[in-house]
Structures are given as C-alpha cells and as structure tokens.
Amino acid sequence: MKRTLACVLLFLFSISLFAAEPKVAVVLSGGGARGLAHIAVLEALEEKGIPIDMIVGTSIGSLIGGLYSAGYTPKEIRGLLETYNLVGLFTNSPLDEEIPDDEVFSYKSNHVFSLGFGDQGLGDAPALIGDQRILELLGFLFSKYPDTIKFSDLPTSFYCVAADAVTGERIVYSSGSLVQAIRSSIAIPIVFTPYPQGDGTLAVDGGVVDNLPVQLARDLGADYVIASDVNAMQMGDGSKLETLSAMAMQTVVLLTQEKANAQHNLADVLILPDLADTFPLDFASYDQIIEKGRIAAQEQSEALDNLAKTIAKTRNLKFKDPDRYGEYRLLPTPTILQIQVTDTSLASDTPLIKASLFSAFLGRKLDKQTSEELDLKLREVRTANDLTTLSYEMGEDGMLMINSRSFARSNRSISMGFQVDVGFSNALPNNIGWYRADAFLDAFIGDLGTKDLTFLVHAMLGQDSGIGLGLRYPLIQSGMFTMEALFNARYASGAMSTLNSVVDAKRTAPLDRRFYSDLGFQFKFGKYGKATLTSRYSLTNLNDDRFSTKLLAYPEGELSVSYGNLESRFATSGILAETLVRVGAEDGMTYALRLGWKQVFKLTYLDAFTYSAQLSVMREPYALLKSYANIGSLDYLIAYGPLFLRRDVLFVGMQWQHRLTEIMGYPTYAKFSVGSAVYDGYDPFTAIEPTTTSFFEDPVWDVGVGIYVGLDAPIGEVIAAIGASLKGYVTVSMGVY
Numbered sequence: 001m002k003r004t005l006a007c008v009l010l011f012l013f014s015i016s017l018f019a020a021e022p023k024v025a026v027v028l029s030g031g032g033a034r035g036l037a038h039i040a041v042l043e044a045l046e047e048k049g050i051p052i053d054m055i056v057g058t059s060i061g062s063l064i065g066g067l068y069s070a071g072y073t074p075k076e077i078r079g080l081l082e083t084y085n086l087v088g089l090f091t092n093s094p095l096d097e098e099i100p101d102d103e104v105f106s107y108k109s110n111h112v113f114s115l116g117f118g119d120q121g122l123g124d125a126p127a128l129i130g131d132q133r134i135l136e137l138l139g140f141l142f143s144k145y146p147d148t149i150k151f152s153d154l155p156t157s158f159y160c161v162a163a164d165a166v167t168g169e170r171i172v173y174s175s176g177s178l179v180q181a182i183r184s185s186i187a188i189p190i191v192f193t194p195y196p197q198g199d200g201t202l203a204v205d206g207g208v209v210d211n212l213p214v215q216l217a218r219d220l221g222a223d224y225v226i227a228s229d230v231n232a233m234q235m236g237d238g239s240k241l242e243t244l245s246a247m248a249m250q251t252v253v254l255l256t257q258e259k260a261n262a263q264h265n266l267a268d269v270l271i272l273p274d275l276a277d278t279f280p281l282d283f284a285s286y287d288q289i290i291e292k293g294r295i296a297a298q299e300q301s302e303a304l305d306n307l308a309k310t311i312a313k314t315r316n317l318k319f320k321d322p323d324r325y326g327e328y329r330l331l332p333t334p335t336i337l338q339i340q341v342t343d344t345s346l347a348s349d350t351p352l353i354k355a356s357l358f359s360a361f362l363g364r365k366l367d368k369q370t371s372e373e374l375d376l377k378l379r380e381v382r383t384a385n386d387l388t389t390l391s392y393e394m395g396e397d398g399m400l401m402i403n404s405r406s407f408a409r410s411n412r413s414i415s416m417g418f419q420v421d422v423g424f425s426n427a428l429p430n431n432i433g434w435y436r437a438d439a440f441l442d443a444f445i446g447d448l449g450t451k452d453l454t455f456l457v458h459a460m461l462g463q464d465s466g467i468g469l470g471l472r473y474p475l476i477q478s479g480m481f482t483m484e485a486l487f488n489a490r491y492a493s494g495a496m497s498t499l500n501s502v503v504d505a506k507r508t509a510p511l512d513r514r515f516y517s518d519l520g521f522q523f524k525f526g527k528y529g530k531a532t533l534t535s536r537y538s539l540t541n542l543n544d545d546r547f548s549t550k551l552l553a554y555p556e557g558e559l560s561v562s563y564g565n566l567e568s569r570f571a572t573s574g575i576l577a578e579t580l581v582r583v584g585a586e587d588g589m590t591y592a593l594r595l596g597w598k599q600v601f602k603l604t605y606l607d608a609f610t611y612s613a614q615l616s617v618m619r620e621p622y623a624l625l626k627s628y629a630n631i632g633s634l635d636y637l638i639a640y641g642p643l644f645l646r647r648d649v650l651f652v653g654m655q656w657q658h659r660l661t662e663i664m665g666y667p668t669y670a671k672f673s674v675g676s677a678v679y680d681g682y683d684p685f686t687a688i689e690p691t692t693t694s695f696f697e698d699p700v701w702d703v704g705v706g707i708y709v710g711l712d713a714p715i716g717e718v719i720a721a722i723g724a725s726l727k728g729y730v731t732v733s734m735g736v737y
Contacts, residue, residue, distance in 0.1 A: 021315040023053045025222030027214050027267065029260060030059025030207035031230035032188070032280025036081070037273040037293025038064040041228045043074045044297035048308045049317030050226070054157040056217045058206035061228075062160035062185035066178055069151070069158035070142060071328030073320075078290070080141070085665050086283035089133045104560045104578040105594055105629070129191055131183065132382065133665055135391030135403075138179045140371040144331040146396045147177035155327040159220060160185045161206030161213050165194040170209040172216065179393040191281075193388070196344040196405065212260035214267050224307060227267035228293075229260055233276040269303045271296050333365045337398030344405045345388075353390065353404050357381055366394065373605035378402075380572065384527070384565055411446030419716065421735025425641030426728070427632060429498075429685035431505035434642060436735075438462030458490070463502050463510070466492025472522070480526040486534070488518040497623045498684045499544045503643045511543040529563045538584075540624065546687045547623045549587075554621075556584025566598060569634065569719075569737075570657065570669045570712050572608040575599045584620070592618040594629065600657075610655040618647050622689050632731075637675050638706025638723025641731040648680040648696045666713045673706045673723070702727045 026045065028038045038061060045052060057065030067077050151158040151174050162171045162184040173181035184195040184203035194202035210216065217225050264270050273296035278289060297304070308317055339355040339362065358377060364370050374392065382390040387406045395401045420437040428434060443457040456470035468490030476483040495501050496512035520534030540552045564576030578596040583589070598612035614636070616629035625645070631637050632644025636651055653675030660668040681698030682690045690697075706723030716736045724730045 022223035022311060023221050024051055024224045024226070024311065025054040025056055025217035025220070026052050026065070027212060027217050027225055027227040028055065028057040028061030028065045029212040029227070029229045029231060030061055030186075030205065031211075031275070032060055033086075033283045033285070033289060034230035034273070034275040034278050034280055035060025035064060036283070036286045036289045037230050037275060037296065038228050039074050039077050040273075040290045040293030041226075041271055041297050042068055042077075043322065044294070044301075044304065045226065046074065046318075046320045046322065048304050049319040050304065050308050050311065051315065051318040052156055054159070054217065054220065054222060056159045056161070056213050056220070057185070058161045058211050058213060059186050059188065060230075062182050062206065066158055066160065066182045067141065069154045069156040070145065070178065071155045071326045071331070072141075073322070073324060073326040075322050076326050076329070081286045084137060085662055086286070089137065089283075089665060104562050104580050105596060130388065131192055131195075132379065132389045132391070134186075134192075135179070135183060135389055136371075136375045136378065138183060139392045139394075140366070140368070142178040142182075143334055143366050143371070143394045144328060145178055145394070147179070147393050147401060148175075148396055149178070150175045151178075151181075159213075159216070161210050161216065162187065162195075162203040163206055163208040165202035165204045168209060170206070171197075171203055177393060179391075196346070198344065200346075210259060212263050214263040218266065224311065225267045226269045226271070226304075226307070227264070228271045228273070228296075229264070230273050230275050230293075231260065232264070232272045233274045269300055269307055271300050333367050334394050335365050335398050336361050336363065336370075336400045338362075339400045339402065340395070341402045341404065344403055345407070353381060353385060353387075353402070355402070358400070358402065361400065366400075369605075376572070376605055383567060386527075412444065414441070414443040416441050417716070419735070419737050421642065421733055421737070423641065423721075423731060423733030423735075425632075425639075425731035425733075427640045427644055427731060429501075429504050429506075429683075431503065434503045436463060436502050436642065456488075460492065462494070464492045464494030464496060464512075464514075466490060466494075466514075468492075475521075482524045484522045484524075486518065486520055486522050486532075489516075491515045496540055496625060497542050497544060497547070498625060498645070499546060499623075499687050501625060501643055501685070503641070504685055508544045513541040513543075515539045525563070528565045531559070531561045533557075533559050540621075542623055544687075548689065549623075552586060552621050552624070554584050554586035554590070556582055556590065558582045564598070566600065568712060569671075569717055570667070570710065571600055572657070572659075573600050573602045582620075586621055590620045592616075592620055592627075594618070598635075606659045608657040610657065612651075612653050612655075614649060614651045616647075616649040617695060619693055622684060623687070628684055631677055631679065634706075634708060634719065634721060634737075637677055637702070637704040637725065637729075638673055638708065638721050638733075639704035639725035639729040639731050640723075641729075641733070645684050646679040647682055647684075647690070649677060650679070650696075651675060651677040660709070663711055664713075666711055668709065668711050670709050671707065673708075674703070675705075676701070676703045700727075702729075704729070706731075 055065035055069050064077065160173050160181050164171060185206045186192065187195050187203060188205045189208065194204050197203055211231065212227060212229050214225055214227050273293045275289065275292055278285065311317065339358050341353050341355045343352050361370065361374060378390045387404050389405045390402065392400055392402050418439040422435045424433045426432060439461045441459040445455045452474050454472045456472065458468040460466055468488055470486060470488040472484045472486045474482060474484050493511060493513050495510040496514050498504065500507040500510045500512060516536055516538040518534045518536050520532065523531040535557050537555050542550045559581045561579040562577065565574040566576040576598045580592060580594040582592040594616045596614045598610065600608050600610045602608050618627055618629060620627035628645035628647060629649045630643055630645055631649050631651055632640030632642055636653065653673060655671050655673045657669055657671045660670055678696065678699050678701050680696050681700055702725050704723055704725035706721060708719050708721030710717050710719035718736050720734045722732045
C-alpha cells in the first residue's frame with residue numbers, strides 16, 4: 001500500500017514538473033539613449049513568438065521595460081519618441097537661476113550660467129541636469145496605475161534596479177510606484193540628481209551596481225534569459241571624447257560595464273547592438289539607434305529561432321500583432337478626485353505647497369490635455385517657490401499625489417549672462433539699423449567676515465562697461481519681512497549720454513565716465529515685494545563738446561518700490577507694480593516720478609491676456625540716457641525700436657499671448673500687441689537743452705501694433721518681432737533678452 005501511494009505521488013509530481021511552463025525573462029541594460037535599441041529587440045521577440053513573462057531592467061532599460069510591462073506595445077513606444085521631445089527632457093537645470101535685484105523699470109537680467117559654492121563644495125544641486133520634465137512625462141505615462149501596485153500584476157512582470165547612493169547596495173523594485181522605481185533607476189550620477197526614496201535615503205542609477213542584471217532574472221525564477229546590452233561595444237574613436245560631457249558619460253560606461261560583461265555567459269541569447277560611437281545622450285538619433293538594435297537582433301535570429309523551438313516544446317508561442325492596441329491604452333483614464341502634496345526634500349525649511357493651488361483639476365480626467373495643463377501649472381508653482389522639482393503621480397481612489405523637492409542654495413555664487421538684439425527701424429535717430437550686446441557677471445559671497453555680511457560684485461561689458469562692488473548687512477529678519485543696510489559703489493565707462501548711444505548713427509566715441517555710490521536700506525516683503533531707499537552721489541564726465549556742461553556732479557535720493565511675480569515676458573498669470581521717485585540737485589532741483597502696472601490673466605492653458613499702463617514724468621540732466629523713459633521696446637510700442645526716449649510718457653497697452661509648441665523641450669509663444677502713447681515733443685537726441693519744464697509740452701499721440709514670436713530658453717528669451725504705428729514708424733528686430 002505504501003509503495004503504491006509513493007508511486008502515485010511520484011507520478012503526479014512528474015506530471016506537474018512536465019506541465020510547468022518555463023519562464024522567459026528579457027534583461028535590458030542601461031546605456032542612456034543607446035537603450036532605445038531595446039525597442040527593436042522587443043519587436044524581434046514578438047515577431048518570433050517568444051513569450052515574455054518578465055522584464056528586468058536597469059536605467060534606460062527600466063524605462064523601456066517598464067513601458068512594455070505596463071502595456072505599451074513596441075510600436076506605441078516608438079510613437080512616444082515622436083510625440084515627446086526626449087532631447088528636451090535633458091536640457092533644463094536642476095534649479096532655476098536666482099532672480100537678480102534689477103532696478104525698477106528695467107527688464108530682468110537673465111543668467112545663462114550660475115554656479116553656487118560653499119563649505120560643502122561646488123554647485124547648488126548634485127547634478128548637471130534637472131528632472132522636472134522627466135517626472136512630468138513619467139507621471140502621465142504611468143498615470144493609469146496607482147503608486148501601490150505590485151509589478152507582478154502588470155501585463156508583464158517587471159523588476160528594475162537602482163543603487164543606494166550612500167551604501168552602494170543594490171535596490172530591486174518589485175512594487176509601489178512605477179514613477180519612483182524608474183526615476184530612481186535612471187539617476188545617472190552627476191548627470192541626474194539622486195532620487196529620494198521616502199525613508200530618508202537616496203537612490204542612483206542601477207548601472208552603478210548591476211547594469212545587466214541577468215543573474216537577478218535567474219534568481220527571480222527565469223528559466224530562459226534573453227539579454228540586450230547596449231554598452232558592450234566599446235568606443236573605437238577617441239576623438240569623440242574631447243568634450244567634458246562625452247568623457248563623463250564614457251567614464252560611467254566603463255565603470256559599469258565590467259559587471260555586465262561578467263554576466264554575458266548567463267544569458268541564453270545575448271544581443272549586442274553596435275552603438276559604440278553613439279553618444280549616450282543623443283536621443284535625437286532614435287531612428288538610427290533603433291535600427292542598430294534591429295540589426296543586432298537580426299544577427300541573433302538563428303539563436304532566437306532555436307530558443308523559440310525549445311520553448312514551443314512545453315508551451316505555446318505568442319505571436320502578437322505589431323499594430324495592436326496595447327493593454328495600457330485599454331485601461332480607463334483616472335479621474336482626479338483628491339489632491340495631496342508631499343515634500344521629499346532633505347532640507348528642513350522647505351515651504352509646503354498648498355494643495356488648493358491645484359483645485360481647478362479636481363473632477364477632471366487625467367487625459368493628455370489635462371496633463372499638459374497640469375505640467376504648466378506645476379512649472380509655474382515650481383518657479384514661484386524656487387523648487388527643484390514639482391511632479392505628480394496617481395495614487396489610489398483618484399488621489400493626485402504632488403511631490404515637491406528642493407535643495408538649499410549655497411550662500412556664495414557666481415552668475416553670468418548676456419543680452420543682444422539687432423534690427424531695423426525708421427524711428428532711430430540718424431540711422432535705420434542697430435546692434436546691441438551686453439554681457440554681465442554677478443557674484444555674491446555670504447558669511448564674509450561676520451556671519452551675516454554679504455559682499456556683492458556686478459560687472460558689465462557692452463554699451464557701458466564697468467564694475468560695481470557692494471555690501472549688505474541684515475538688520476531685521478522676521479518671517480516674511482527683511483530689512484538690510486546696503487552700500488554700493490560703481491565705476492563705468494561707455495555710453496552715458498544720448499549723443500553716444502548705440503542707436504545714434506552720429507555717436508561720438510563712447511568714452512563717458514561715471515562713478516556713483518549708494519548708501520541706504522532695502523526692504524523685502526515675502527518673495528515678490530521689494531522697496532529700496534537710498535542716498536546717492538553721482539559724478540559723470542561726458543565725452544562730447546556739444547554739451548554745454550560736460551561734468552555733472554550732484555546728489556540725489558531715490559525710493560523704488562516693486563511688487564510682482566512676472567519673471568518672464570511669457571508668464572501666463574501674475575502682476576507687476578512699480579514705483580520710482582527720485583529727487584536731486586544739479587543746477588537746480590531734478591526729479592523723476594514713474595508709475596507702472598502690468599497684469600496677466602490666463603484665459604486657457606494656451607492663451608493669456610495682458611494689460612499694462614505707465615506714467616513717467618522726468619526732469620533730470622538732459623544729456624543723460626537715464627533721464628528718460630524708454631517706450632520703444634517689446635513691452636511698450638514695438639514699432640518704435642530701442643531707446644525711443646522721452647521725458648513725459650503716458651502709455652496703455654494690451655497683449656494677447658498664445659502658446660505654440662516646444663522646441664528642444666522649451667515652449668514657444670506668439671504675442672499680438674496693441675498700445676497707445678502720449679508723450680512730449682522734446683527729442684533728447686538733438687542735444688539741445690529743453691527750454692521748458694511744462695509737462696507734455698507739444699504732445700504727440702500715436703497707436704502702434706506689433707507681433708512677436710519667442711522661445712523661452714535657458715539662454716534667455718529668444719524673440720523675433722515686427723511693429724508698426726499710425727505715425728509711420730516700423731521696426732523689425734531679433735534678439736536674446
């Protein structure tokens with residue numbers, strides 16, 4: 001009886017072993033843009049009918065593998081490359097540049113490059129590239145799955161690898177948030193910031209510990225493993241390593257490849273696309289990269305056929321229609337029912353964003369249009385609150401999970417930038433064309449001598465060139481209010497007068513000299529309010545005999561007040577209020593009064609409307625450029641060109657803005673402008689002293705229209721414009737501001 005029972009059990013066990021289907025795993029390596037070749041590998045496997053039970057990926061392999069496992073077909077993944085500009089994902093900085101303390105009624109100075117430094121080293125962030133755009137994309141692409149899913153419950157089981165940034169231990173993701181898992185796995189050291197894990201730890205790219213996790217696939221139960229290693233072929237041309245970025249990426253490849261090579265013999269089929277000469281961040285060449293993946297898979301066609309025959313002995317092959325709808329597409333689109341904000345910053349003083357800022361999205365389905373609107377709102381709030389990232393993913397029960405993160409800025413930094421424009425206009429004095437270029441450098445060094453003293457440097461090269469030095473010391477720091485004592489001294493040479501302005505064809509040599517010093521106080525109210533009260537002594541020597549007085553030396557006092565959050569010409573909402581009062585004494589009393597207002601309303605997520613007004617009344621030394629209001633600019637009458645200067649100006653205008661598309665991941669806009677101005681008839685470019693102090697003497701009234709298109713890019717606002725007015729002024733310009 002016992003022998004019979006044992007035989008039956010042995011027979012049943014043998015049947016179960018025979019019946020068990022062998023598991024097939026696909027292992028996809030890291031390699032940056034090279035990993036797009038994995039798409040062709042997945043296509044080849046489907047064409048052969050090889051079933052895929054599990055995908056194990058590292059870095060870009062986790063992204064491609066995660067999309068496939070979530071239910072995207074290879075064709076749909078190709079479509080994502082065409083829909084989304086992957087190059088643009090890798091062009092934004094970890095932190096927006098700090099807004100310099102520009103004077104009122106002057107457009108902000110854009111910093112193209114900024115480097116923080118302090119006691120802990122260089123940089124305000126531990127990476128070169130920000131991840132705002134990447135997280136936006138991941139949040140939408142995986143929005144149909146909650147952040148608590150088991151990855152084995154996906155259409156294809158999925159696992160990905162990252163590394164603990166402190167201990168170097170391997171992290172294997174098998175459940176939770178797909179966004180967090182994939183973002184952690186692609187955190188290439190130095191290139192991308194380490195990603196917080198919610199428990200105080202940080203993760204970096206899985207390639208650091210296991211760039212081709214074949215053994216992991218075996219440990220997870222895979223009977224057959226097909227591995228695709230896009231980094232195996234070494235670069236053959238050293239001339240491609242003559243840039244910092246190329247050498248940095250090649251160093252990462254070399255450091256990660258040793259462990260990957262050791263696992264090659266553990267794979268049943270090994271596919272090695274020849275991508276040695278492909279730069280790991282060259283996402284623009286995705287067609288060529290995928291083609292090389294197809295060629296590599298074709299070279300292993302016989303091995304794949306043999307594997308398919310082996311698998312077919314114990315289970316059915318799965319031939320899939322390449323044009324099918326993927327399982328992900330068939331899932332219902334989630335509806336936003338709740339909003340929760342979580343801060344993942346390691347810094348303790350990060351302000352928590354209010355969920356109410358996003359209440360307009362409650363009740364909406366998270367489709368493509370909603371995601372685009374949400375992305376724009378996230379970027380707006382991120383900039384306003386000086387955050388590194390502000391991203392989202394979907395949780396359970398319709399919960400929109402918004403995650404904020406920021407890094408503490410260094411107390412010392414150096415920044416550089418430039419502005420340049422060129423154009424043609426019949427509103428210029430003695431000329432029809434102009435070219436302007438200005439470069440500037442700003443530096444501040446905190447904790448100088450005493451803990452609170454800050455040393456400032458401002459250098460300028462262009463229409464006027466010089467250097468300024470300053471000191472600031474906080475007197476009051478209480479919540480949202482600060483008061484600082486300030487001292488500035490500046491020396492400059494170049495174009496200080498109308499007769500040597502860069503737009504004046506009859507200009508003299510720009511050899512004016514100016515020195516001034518300020519002593520006063522600056523008050524800041526929250527993030528957007530600022531007031532400055534200063535006393536100044538100004539000394540200017542003019543290099544032109546046509547002026548009756550060449551040496552201008554006089555004291556003056558100035559009060560400027562501003563409040564606003566319009567940090568770009570393309571802002572979609574916000575206000576800017578400015579006031580300037582200046583009184584001095586130079587052969588009599590001098591004064592200036594300027595009031596300005598601008599408000600932007602968001603009409604739709606693509607459109608915005610702006611209205612603005614300015615009043616300027618100025619009676620200061622007639623020879624100086626700074627003694628006038630400029631109404632010839634993109635913000636006022638486009639038809640008038642640059643430096644159209646008048647003492648008295650009353651301007652009102654409106655603008656309609658439409659968001660067009662993105663270039664390299666940065667938005668482009670079109671703006672239509674209409675404005676009307678009344679200004680006095682005195683022309684400062686005649687160099688003849690005005691004979692009256694009456695307001696709006698010989699008034700001129702004009703109406704102008706203009707249109708410009710622009711790109712909001714890291715180098716500044718790249719704008720091309722054309723304008724015309726009733727008085728016959730026409731201006732065409734192009735510049736970076």
